[in-house]
Amino acid sequence: MKKISLTTTLPYVNSDPHIGFALEIIQADIIARWYAQQGYEVFFNTGTDEHGVKIFRKAQEAGKDVQAYVDEYAAKFDNLKTTLNLSYNSFIRTTDSKHIAAAQEFWKRCLAKGDIYKKQYSVKYCSGCELEKTDSELDHGKCPIHPNLDIEIISEENYFFKFSAYQKPLLDLYKKQADFVVPEHRLKEIRTFVEGGLQDFSISRLKEKMPWGVPVPDDETQVMYVWFDALVNYISCLGWPDKKYSDWWPSIQFAGKDNLRQQSAMWQAMLLSADIEPSKQIVIHGFITSGGQKMSKSLGNVVDPFAIVDQFGADALRYYLARYVKPFEDSDFTVDRMKEVYASDLANGLGNLVSRVTNMVEKYCGGTFTRTQILGSVTVKAYGEALKTYRLDEALNVVWKLVDVANKMIDDAAPWKMAKDGKEMEVRALLGELTNRVLDINELLIPFMPATTEKITKAFEQPVKKAEPLFPRLEQ
Numbered sequence: 001m002k003k004i005s006l007t008t009t010l011p012y013v014n015s016d017p018h019i020g021f022a023l024e025i026i027q028a029d030i031i032a033r034w035y036a037q038q039g040y041e042v043f044f045n046t047g048t049d050e051h052g053v054k055i056f057r058k059a060q061e062a063g064k065d066v067q068a069y070v071d072e073y074a075a076k077f078d079n080l081k082t083t084l085n086l087s088y089n090s091f092i093r094t095t096d097s098k099h100i101a102a103a104q105e106f107w108k109r110c111l112a113k114g115d116i117y118k119k120q121y122s123v124k125y126c127s128g129c130e131l132e133k134t135d136s137e138l139d140h141g142k143c144p145i146h147p148n149l150d151i152e153i154i155s156e157e158n159y160f161f162k163f164s165a166y167q168k169p170l171l172d173l174y175k176k177q178a179d180f181v182v183p184e185h186r187l188k189e190i191r192t193f194v195e196g197g198l199q200d201f202s203i204s205r206l207k208e209k210m211p212w213g214v215p216v217p218d219d220e221t222q223v224m225y226v227w228f229d230a231l232v233n234y235i236s237c238l239g240w241p242d243k244k245y246s247d248w249w250p251s252i253q254f255a256g257k258d259n260l261r262q263q264s265a266m267w268q269a270m271l272l273s274a275d276i277e278p279s280k281q282i283v284i285h286g287f288i289t290s291g292g293q294k295m296s297k298s299l300g301n302v303v304d305p306f307a308i309v310d311q312f313g314a315d316a317l318r319y320y321l322a323r324y325v326k327p328f329e330d331s332d333f334t335v336d337r338m339k340e341v342y343a344s345d346l347a348n349g350l351g352n353l354v355s356r357v358t359n360m361v362e363k364y365c366g367g368t369f370t371r372t373q374i375l376g377s378v379t380v381k382a383y384g385e386a387l388k389t390y391r392l393d394e395a396l397n398v399v400w401k402l403v404d405v406a407n408k409m410i411d412d413a414a415p416w417k418m419a420k421d422g423k424e425m426e427v428r429a430l431l432g433e434l435t436n437r438v439l440d441i442n443e444l445l446i447p448f449m450p451a452t453t454e455k456i457t458k459a460f461e462q463p464v465k466k467a468e469p470l471f472p473r474l475e476q
Contacts, residue, residue, distance in 0.1 A: 001041045003040065003042075003247060004040045004041075004252070005042070005044070005238065005249065005252070005280075006031060006042070006043070006251060006253075006254070007028070007046065007233075007234055007251050007252070007254070008021075008024050008046045008254050009253070010047045010049035010092070010094065010233055012049050012054060013049070013050050013055060013073035013074055013076075013077065014054045014055050015058075016073075017076060017305060017306070019295070019305050019333060020295070022080065022084060022305040022317070023321050024255070024285060025046055025086060025088075025254075026084060027285060027392060028044065028046070029087055029447075030318070030387075030392055030447045031252070031387065032087055032088070033446065033450065034447040037446055037447060042087075042089075043089065043090060043251075044087060044088040044090065045092060045233075046077075046086075046088050046090070046091060047077075047093055047094070048070070048073070048074040049230045051094055051212055051213045051214060051224070052130050052210075052212070053127050053130070053226075054127055055069070055212065056211070070093075070095060074093055080305070083305065083314060084318065085315070085318070092237040094229060094230055098236060099232070099233060100214050102232055103224060103228070103232045104215070105241050106232045106235075106241075106270070107203075107216065107228070108217055109274040109275070110270065110273045113275075114162075115165065115273040116159055116160070116161060117159065118158070118160070119157065119158070120155075121154075121155070121160075122154065122155040123153070123155075124153060125152045125154045126143040126146055127149060128146030129143060129145060129146060131227070131262075133151060138151065159202070159204040159216065160201065161200060161203045161228065161270065161273070164198045164199060164200050165269075166269035166272055167197065167198050170268060174187060174190070179281065180264070180278075180279075180281060181264045181281075181282045182328070182389070182390060183284065183327075186257070186264075189260065193261060194265055198265075198269075202225055203225045203228040204219075204223060205224075206222060207220070207221055213226065213229065214229045228270070231263075231266070231270060235276065240276075249277065251279060252280050253279050254283045255282060255283070255284055255285075256287065257285070257286055260282075260284055263282050263284075264282045264284075285328060286326065286328060286329040286330040286331065288330070288333050289331070289333070290333055290334060303333055311335075312474070315452045316338070316341075317338075318448055319346065319396070320338055320342075322392040323341075323345075323392070323396040324393070325393075326393065327390055327391055327393060342474065343474075346470070347469070347473070349400070349403050350403055350471075351470040351471040352407065353403055353410075354456055354467050354470055355466065355467055355470075357410075357434050357435055359467075360416070360427075360431055361435055364427050364431060365432075367463025368463060369435045369436075369462070371435075371436065371439065373436065375440045379402070383395050383398045383399070383444055392448075398444075399441060399444045402440070402444075405437075406434055409433075410434065435460065442457060
């Protein structure tokens with residue numbers, strides 16, 4: 001059996017899960033389910049990033065033991081599996097003992113390569129990004145991604161990684177694999193960044209100032225910088241340094257645009273330093289905005305995925321994020337728009353189609369039909385190509401054209417009138433085609449709407465009876 005591995009980034013456990021991470025993990029889940037449907041054995045990883053100054057400070061603010069704090073939040077993120085109907089089979093936490101051991105072994109290999117050294121330095125630092133910032137990256141002295149946070153000045157003796165040594169190897173990687181980062185403009189963006197020259201970056205912090213981190217091997221005064229530790233999860237989840245990890249590595253990695261540098265440059269340089277093959281591919285998505293504004297707690301426009309699922313159901317949210325959020329660019333999300341899509345596409349579109357066809361098959365065909373696949377090769381190819389290139393919206397556009405065609409067939413042919421006119425054979429033929437169209441649509445929807453497709457499959461178990469509404473009317 002062919003194998004493939006996919007992973008999301010690991011969200012920080014310094015706040016509750018939000019709609020932005022729901023987007024990322026749903027995108028990854030759809031691709032994972034699609035590969036499984038094609039006969040692949042899939043390793044699908046997610047988890048939580050549990051070290052670093054943000055988490056340490058949040059735990060202090062809450063008056064909690066740091067481990068107890070991260071345990072509480074890790075459980076909230078793992079609850080997304082049930083809430084969003086996700087299929088991941090690996091949930092790694094960076095406080096896991098196996099991950100810590102892997103991170104320390106990775107450090108040793110980079111050190112042995114001569115790529116880790118110690119020096120005194122002073123730098124501007126954004127605690128929101130957990131990244132050092134140059135003046136050119138700041139907007140009026142603030143990080144553009146976290147303008148509500150003050151830029152900090154860190155001055156201490158830390159270990160550094162020789163990022164500067166990997167400019168040519170990274171550029172060679174980008175040249176060799178034209179789709180290493182998708183979309184294409186993100187590959188161009190990271191290539192431009194690397195061409196501009198790379199600065200070595202700090203990979204540790206003084207333990208006396210920030211004790212919450214993976215201990216640096218053979219130096220009890222330092223802990224690992226959170227990015228160095230966390231990035232290793234992509235191989236530690238596969239069992240690295242055990243050689244069996246190579247059964248699954250390299251992986252496809254899903255990440256937001258604010259993670260472009262870390263995933264496609266820093267992490268790749270670290271892998272090259274440790275003599276490990278680069279990632280398979282980096283898929284970069286945009287941000288979700290609300291009413292045209294970036295989501296933030298201060299504006300009060302952060303969308304809670306748990307609340308959305310409570311109101312609309314998991315498959316409705318999965319559908320909306322896959323079809324109406326652009327795969328690679330910023331897109332807007334509002335509850336009002338979600339209501340519109342729920343009514344038009346789901347209740348009146350797919351739901352109405354299934355209800356009408358099952359009702360008529362029961363009424364005019366005795367609940368029976370013969371299953372034959374009637375999907376055209378052009379449709380199948382367009383759908384598959386869209387998913388291969390992570391264009392989830394285009395794949396669903398293909399499917400919804402089929403939904404619209406089937407509904408129009410019913411409206412145009414009016415089988416109830418045909419039956420009234422005694423055209424029993426014609427009615428049976430039409431409903432046989434409609435039934436098979438619905439079941440073909442159902443197969444295409446399995447990666448996107450797993451619970452709904454199970455209901456449709458059950459609704460067409462013979463003898464067929466009129467299906468219950470797939471998308472009930474929303475309470476006002």
